[in-house]
Amino acid sequence: MLRRPLLLLLLLAGCSKGPQADLQYISSARSLAGEWALVNEQANQGHLTHAYVKTMRQSIRQQLQTNAQSLTEPKSGYGSEIGALLREPDDAPPAALRVHATNLKHVEDSLESA
Amino acid sequence: MSRTALNPLELTLGIMTAVGGFVDISQLVFSGQAGSMFGYSLISAFAISTIGIMVYGEMCGRVAAVAHQPLFSLMRHRLGLKLGLVTLVASVLSTLVTTAAEIGGLGMILNHLTGAPYMLMCVASTLALMASMWILPFKWIERTYGLLGLFMIVFVVALVAMHPPWGKMAGGLVPQVPHGLSNKQLLNYSYFVVAIFSAVMFPYEAFFYSSGGIEEGWKPKQLLTNRVTSIVGMGLGSLLSIAVLALAALLFAPTDVAPQMPGSVALQTAIPFGKLGLLAALLGMLFAVGGAAVETCMANAYSISQFFGWEWGRHKKPWEAPRFTIAWIVMMLLALAIVLTGVEVMKLVGYAVVFSIVVLPLSYLPLMLLADDKSYMREYANKWLAKILGWLFFVIVTVAAIAAIPLYVLTAGGQG
Amino acid sequence: MRRDSAIKLVSQLLDLPLIDKDGRWCGVVDDVEFDGTPGKVTRIKALLVGPGAYEGRLPSWAFWLARKIAGTRIARVPFDRVENIASAVHLDCAAEDMNLNRAEDEAGRWIPRWGAL
DSSP states (O other): OOHHHHHHHHHHHTOSHHHHHHHHHHHHHHHHHHHHHHHHHHHHTTOSOHHHHHHHHHHHHHHHHHHHHHOSOTTSHHHHHHHHHHTSOTTOOHHHHHHHHHHHHHHHHHHHHO | OOOOOOOHHHHHHHHHHHHHTTOOHHHHHHHHHHHHHHTTTTHHHHHHHHHHHHHHHHHHHHHHHHHOSOHHHHHHHHHHHHHHHHHHHHHHHHHHHHHHHHHHHHHHHHHHHHOOOHHHHHHHHHHHHHHHHHHSOHHHHHHHHHHHGGGGHHHHHHHHHTOOOHHHHHHTTSOOOOTTOOHHHHHHHHHHHHHHHHHHSOHHHHHHHHHHHHHTTOOGGGHHHHHHIIIIIHHHHHHHHHHHHHHHHHHTGGGTOOOSSGGGGGHHHHHHHHHHHHHHHHHHHHHHHHHHHHHHHHHHHHHHHHHHTOOOOTTSOGGGSHHHHHHHHHHHHHHHHHHHTTOOHHHHHHHHHHHHHHHHHHHHHHHHHHHHOHHHHGGGSOOHHHHHHHHHHHHHHHHHHHHHHHHHHHTTTTTO | OOTTSOOOHHHHTTTOEEEOTTSOEEEEOOEEEEEOOTTSOOEEEEEEESGGGGBTTBOHHHHHHHHHHHOOOOEEEEGGGEEEESSSEEESSOGGGGTOOHHHHHHHTTSOOOSOO
């Protein structure tokens, strides 16, 4: 509940070239969280093959790692959010993954309007 | 004018091949992202660029059928050695990156289908592609990948099953800029317009289509077949890309998903149809992308061979055109080497699209000049409609070529 | 166009592909050789084919690179072997007679002759 305003505050306090440079990784991580949620949701409904689910989760995690490592401000609020996303288990509930996506979306929107 | 012949079976096969062979990894990626980020508004970019490739595709086939010379050979004659070499090098490099993107895409698709490691699947698919290019003659290479690519029709079926807002989709045919975009989003939108034009009008398509016409022994009596195949086939093929875009607008946009991986596109058919839909989508993507990998590799071998006057063509046995054979083998292995460096497929797709659009004006200008030239084309030279559309699209691709690199840099490849 | 027609060298001859009497591609017209002296009629004596003929048509650094990659071979095709000039130069002889396909034959030794339909 407090995470969203906290992220925004941290963002406003530290608004510099860092967050702007990291915007592409934040956008990518936000979308990956959404893709992960969609995969898990469809897997729970039995719509996907085992091989597809396993390899999509692997690819998403790999891409998220790359995004996290590319951040210029890894210790920022959004950096922590991506870290928390990476700590989710492979079969995390879609709703939990979408919370991360929503939080990252708020950061993205603030950066784009700054 | 000679009597034109229309063989219904040849025509049907030609159209089906063009449909199944239209989509490649770049179009899959950009359709998915375009729909999720900008709704239906970029349908117009697909529609307009498809008209462009129809115009140039028809011209390529006509030049092949009438002048009996492939595009790159006539290009060297028109541009001369120096400018011709610049065009050759630029074209080969951009098409090589495109081949690498297709092989990376194939590796990903096979990884999702089988669970086997990605790099191993890139090597396996390269070997399988090379085997098919060695064993099969030209007509069967084209038909196999084109017809099996028709599994992609599952995307159109999925779209119909999802009951999309047809009115809004039709509205997307009108060129527009969505309301309320920030400056950054506007730059992203512009990048996507350029990227879609590049992905639909890749220069390798012209070189492949022109050489293919000669491989198949086209004469002026096949001009009607050429026209119908390029217009109907490419038009219907474009519908596959538009279906992927529309499904992304329906399914991905509400959850702010802009697919970061080609594999996510297959979710669009899994949602309505479950595992069968997923498998059909992955198989369609496999053959469409596989076909594109073969086309790009052969387009490079055609370009090099025709530029230097070597024997060329897959209507000959590999040992009857040895330097051409060595050229396509080397191109395929170089593309695999690029993939094995570990560069991400999405990055390769971005590079392929940007490098290709920069080369587009150099590729299509000689085609326009040749198709206009009555000394080669006789009574089959461009009439007024082909002239107007050809020059109009030349201006469009030139503007896109100038804007491509700045837009790629400013938007970090469409990601921000 | 026949070989005794008036010809525009650059727009109608240079950089056209060469095709022998059997329909095989055997190079490109990379340069032309003239016969004649100042003040007299000039005729084309031969077509020059091969990377050695790029000299003068490319900047020196580019020609150096071409030489390193492809060598300096030049094959001379006497102009009287030209049968017809259209979108390609058609010869009235086989490529072997003019030493035009040596590189193709050398490359052919590396290609296995099986497996293709």
